[in-house]
Amino acid sequence: MGGDLGPRATVEGTARALQSQSRLSACVFGPRALLAAEVDALPADLRVAAERLTLCDAPRVIDQAMKPSQALRAPRDSSLAMMLASIADGQADAGVSAGNTGALMALARRALGTVAGIPRPAISTAVPTRAGGRCYLLDLGANVEASADRLVDFALMGAVMARRVDGLVAPRVALLNIGVEGTKGSASVREADALLREFAGLDYRGFIEGDGIYSGQVDVVVCDGFVGNAVLKASEGLARMLMERVQATFEAHWSSRLVGLLARPALRRLKRELDPVRYNGASLLGLNGIVVKSHGGADAAGFGCAVGRAMQEVDQALPRHLARELDYWRRANASVACGRGVSGADPRRMDADNPQR
Amino acid sequence: MGGDLGPRATVEGTARALQSQSRLSACVFGPRALLAAEVDALPADLRVAAERLTLCDAPRVIDQAMKPSQALRAPRDSSLAMMLASIADGQADAGVSAGNTGALMALARRALGTVAGIPRPAISTAVPTRAGGRCYLLDLGANVEASADRLVDFALMGAVMARRVDGLVAPRVALLNIGVEGTKGSASVREADALLREFAGLDYRGFIEGDGIYSGQVDVVVCDGFVGNAVLKASEGLARMLMERVQATFEAHWSSRLVGLLARPALRRLKRELDPVRYNGASLLGLNGIVVKSHGGADAAGFGCAVGRAMQEVDQALPRHLARELDYWRRANASVACGRGVSGADPRRMDADNPQR
Numbered sequence: 001m002g003g004d005l006g007p008r009a010t011v012e013g014t015a016r017a018l019q020s021q022s023r024l025s026a027c028v029f030g031p032r033a034l035l036a037a038e039v040d041a042l043p044a045d046l047r048v049a050a051e052r053l054t055l056c057d058a059p060r061v062i063d064q065a066m067k068p069s070q071a072l073r074a075p076r077d078s079s080l081a082m083m084l085a086s087i088a089d090g091q092a093d094a095g096v097s098a099g100n101t102g103a104l105m106a107l108a109r110r111a112l113g114t115v116a117g118i119p120r121p122a123i124s125t126a127v128p129t130r131a132g133g134r135c136y137l138l139d140l141g142a143n144v145e146a147s148a149d150r151l152v153d154f155a156l157m158g159a160v161m162a163r164r165v166d167g168l169v170a171p172r173v174a175l176l177n178i179g180v181e182g183t184k185g186s187a188s189v190r191e192a193d194a195l196l197r198e199f200a201g202l203d204y205r206g207f208i209e210g211d212g213i214y215s216g217q218v219d220v221v222v223c224d225g226f227v228g229n230a231v232l233k234a235s236e237g238l239a240r241m242l243m244e245r246v247q248a249t250f251e252a253h254w255s256s257r258l259v260g261l262l263a264r265p266a267l268r269r270l271k272r273e274l275d276p277v278r279y280n281g282a283s284l285l286g287l288n289g290i291v292v293k294s295h296g297g298a299d300a301a302g303f304g305c306a307v308g309r310a311m312q313e314v315d316q317a318l319p320r321h322l323a324r325e326l327d328y329w330r331r332a333n334a335s336v337a338c339g340r341g342v343s344g345a346d347p348r349r350m351d352a353d354n355p356q357r
Numbered sequence: 358m359g360g361d362l363g364p365r366a367t368v369e370g371t372a373r374a375l376q377s378q379s380r381l382s383a384c385v386f387g388p389r390a391l392l393a394a395e396v397d398a399l400p401a402d403l404r405v406a407a408e409r410l411t412l413c414d415a416p417r418v419i420d421q422a423m424k425p426s427q428a429l430r431a432p433r434d435s436s437l438a439m440m441l442a443s444i445a446d447g448q449a450d451a452g453v454s455a456g457n458t459g460a461l462m463a464l465a466r467r468a469l470g471t472v473a474g475i476p477r478p479a480i481s482t483a484v485p486t487r488a489g490g491r492c493y494l495l496d497l498g499a500n501v502e503a504s505a506d507r508l509v510d511f512a513l514m515g516a517v518m519a520r521r522v523d524g525l526v527a528p529r530v531a532l533l534n535i536g537v538e539g540t541k542g543s544a545s546v547r548e549a550d551a552l553l554r555e556f557a558g559l560d561y562r563g564f565i566e567g568d569g570i571y572s573g574q575v576d577v578v579v580c581d582g583f584v585g586n587a588v589l590k591a592s593e594g595l596a597r598m599l600m601e602r603v604q605a606t607f608e609a610h611w612s613s614r615l616v617g618l619l620a621r622p623a624l625r626r627l628k629r630e631l632d633p634v635r636y637n638g639a640s641l642l643g644l645n646g647i648v649v650k651s652h653g654g655a656d657a658a659g660f661g662c663a664v665g666r667a668m669q670e671v672d673q674a675l676p677r678h679l680a681r682e683l684d685y686w687r688r689a690n691a692s693v694a695c696g697r698g699v700s701g702a703d704p705r706r707m708d709a710d711n712p713q714r
Contacts, residue, residue, distance in 0.1 A: 210590030233567030
């Protein structure tokens with residue numbers, strides 16, 4: 001029910017994902033009559049795929065303005081709460097929502113819990129890089145402030161994701177800072193740097209400045225949620241402005257209007273290549289379950305990509321690997337992380353406590 | 358002596374500024390033999406302008422790696438310290454440096470002091486917006502963390518700058534946050550929001566998210582130095598990547614290579630329009646004197662723009678207006694700012710204490 005385009009984008013996007021992935025089946029949650037109308041309105045080419053779409057009646061909706069604390073007190077028959085419950089009880093392998101991020105985070109944490117002692121999940125998404133690859137940025141807003149320990153958690157979770165989902169052997173991880181010298185930045189960033197330098201088994205590259213996110217030098221960039229959110233949204237705004245200017249420049253003069261006509265296919269290619277839709281789908285990392293947040297502004301194609309992202313995480317059993325690898329890392333670096341109280345945990349028991357859903 | 362290109366860019370950029378501004382005269386600081394060699398190497402068209410360039414021998418250089426604390430203990434015959442001393446003793450109306458930002462900030466504060474009880478200057482620069490205007494972003498790294506009071510100072514200083522230098526009657530000011538709802542963000546951001554809402558005489562627009570920096574909705578965006586630095590540098594990195602991709606897209610295929618040839622003038626226009634050089638020059642706001650930081654990566658043209666920026670601030674007597682207007686605002690909003698201890702200050706005395714240099 002969430003997102004700027006509402007269930008139209010959600011239903012059509014899910015149907016598109018079903019069409020392209022024959023092994024997928026999906027439930028959509030919301031007021032049944034409303035969902036049924038959206039299914040009826042689907043383009044003809046999606047009708048067959050839509051037969052694998054189950055409509056799950058959820059009479060209530062968590063709206064965009066609702067605070068997390070209100071969402072936690074709200075009745076449990078909202079589309080968001082019922083979707084999360086279906087993951088918690090094993091009906092679904094993963095959930096995707098375009099709704100209220102704060103409410104999604106709070107309800108997901110309650111419904112699914114977290115792995116490996118992570119107190120609060122982090123939100124992460126990939127951005128394209130100059131090198132033609134991508135870079136994971138986290139946190140994007142779940143943790144407004146982050147202690148050094150939390151930044152270390154983000155670094156480890158980002159590395160696990162890049163390794164499992166993108167198949168990188170040794171993801172390069174960096175901490176976002178206002179300079180590369182060890183004396184710069186806030187106390188928590190400097191302390192996290194000192195901890196990560198001692199960490200065995202992690203390809204930690206030290207501090208990186210903001211432009212390093214897009215340079216391709218590293219695969220994971222870690223920061224607190226305030227900084228990550230501001231950087232990501234500023235990037236969205238700047239990219240929109242630059243693409244508008246490129247278009248306007250080609251339309252400005254008669255001579256270049258002709259060029260613009262000829263250049264249209266090239267511009268279309270470029271837009272497709274840089275399209276945020278390709279990278280749509282932010283993961284709630286650290287949950288004991290798979291939940292992907294689709295951008296509120298995403299259209300049906302974008303929502304379909306977020307569903308694809310969730311499927312990749314299911315294929316890679318991401319929460320189980322997060323639990324295992326975070327525990328392994330902490331044990332291997334017990335002298336660094338000795339204050340965490342997890343160094344003695346038995347990884348098998350941990351797995352039993354935190355079965356991958 | 359600072360910047361990636363060293364004195365070559367500084368000397369040529371200053372000569373270019375002298376050429377285009379007949380009322381300007383300039384001193385450059387550094388080892389005299391080195392500067393003289395750069396003047397000798399100037400293109401022929403700059404020779405006449407360069408006659409208005411004075412070489413000031415400064416035997417030492419504050420290098421890029423030096424910490425602010427080391428810079429404060431360093432001998433006072435460095436190019437940076439001597440440049441700032443020339444402002445402090447009234448020889449120069451303003452200073453421009455492409456060197457070590459932290460050292461520049463520390464030495465400038467010692468040499469010039471601050472106005473209106475500002476404990477530490479903020480760094481601010483303008484970015485282009487979708488509406489075709491520009492938006493001031495501050496702080497950009499001088500204040501890694503900022504209390505609510507400091508964020509209020511930044512808002513007022515940004516408003517004075519946009520009003521004086523850009524001639525806006527009522528600059529629209531916003532606080533950068535991770536959401537527009539009052540419940541979001543860090544404690545200092547929420548407290549600053551509450552204070553600014555009560556401020557008479559300021560067109561305060563509340564919270565804005567990162568994409569709002571480029572939207573043209575506001576003229577000043579305020580955040581702490583960590584966030585501002587990360588956002589600005591990420592924007593630089595993203596813009597570089599996007600322009601590379603635009604170029605690469607037009608060069609990728611034979612058909613579009615032809616188009617690329619035809620499109621070259623349009624692309625050149627676009628690059629010029631978005632060129633960071635046009636916006637080069639970050640102001641150290643709150644100093645009792647005018648100091649502009651040129652981007653380390655700027656070439657001669659970019660350094661010349663930073664000199665132009667400094668001249669605008671001299672023409673507008675920016676520090677004097679900052680002192681007066683901050684004092685006025687605080688008096689007019691004594692009930693809001695009552696804890697600041699400045700509400701009883703006499704603006705005439707304040708001016709006498711803080712003559713504009």
